[in-house]
Amino acid sequence: SAVISQKPSRDICQRGTSLTIQCQVDSQVTMMFWYRQQPGQSLTLIATANQGSEATYESGFVIDKFPISRPNLTFSTLTVSNMSPEDSSIYLCSVEINVRQYFGPGTRLTVL
Amino acid sequence: SQQGEEDPQAxxxxxxxxxxxxxxxxxSINNLQWYRQNSGRGLVxxxxxxxxxxxxxxxxxxxxLDTSKKSSSLLITASRAADxxxxxxxxxxxxxVFGQGTRLTINP
Structure with missing residues (x-):
C-alpha cells in the first residue's frame, strides 16, 4: 500500500497567479500521476511524472500551463500557472503499486 | 476522453x-477498478x-464484470449512511480513465 500526502489541501487564488501543489508518497515509486477533477465532474489525467525525465502530458494539457517536477522517487510537484477561474478544480496525485492505484487527498483550488 | 458511462448518475x-x-x-481491458470519493476528497x-x-x-x-458487454456493476448490500x-x-x-461516476445518497 501507499500513504500519500498533498499540500496545500485547499487554496483560494487570484487569477493570473500560479500555485504549486506538492505530493509526497511514503515509498519509492517510478511513476506518479496527476489528475484534475473539475466541479461535479470525473477525474482526468493531466500527466505522468517520471523521475529523471520530463513529464508526459495527456491531450489537452501542456507543460507551460502545468509544469511538473519530479526530483526524487517519493516527491512531485504540479504547478498551475497563470490561473483563471476555469482552473478551479480538485487536483490529485496518485501512484501505482501492484496494479492498484493509490490517491492523495487532493488539493481543492478556487480561482477568483 | 472518458472511457464510458456510469448509471445512474445519482x-x-x-x-x-x-x-x-x-x-x-x-x-478492451486487463482489469477494472472501483473507487469511492467522499465529499470531493481523495479516492479510496x-x-x-x-x-x-x-x-x-x-x-x-x-x-x-461482463467483458462481452463491456460493462461492470457494483452492488453495495445493506447500505449505511456512511456509504x-x-x-x-x-x-x-x-x-x-474514469467513468462519470454515480452519486449515492443513503437516507437514514
Missing part, C-alpha cells in the same frame, strides 16, 4: 437497502476485478 435509497451502480467502457480504492474474472466480493461489495459518496469505475492500467 441514486438515493434508504439505509439498509441495496445499491447497484453500473459502468460501461469502450475498449474499493475493488479490482481482472478481465478473466466474472465476479468478486469484498465485505458488503459485490462487483461483476454516501460518489463511486467511480476506472480502466486503463497505469493511466486510469
Amino acid at each position: 441514486l438515493s435509497i434508504q439505509e439498509g437497502e441495496n445499491a447497484t451502480m453500473n459502468c460501461s467502457y469502450k475498449t 480504492h474499493l475493488i479490482l476485478i481482472r478481465s478473466n474474472e466474472r465476479e468478486k466480493h469484498s465485505g458488503r461489495l459485490r462487483v461483476t 454516501t459518496a460518489s463511486y467511480f469505475c476506472a480502466t486503463g492500467g497505469q493511466k486510469l
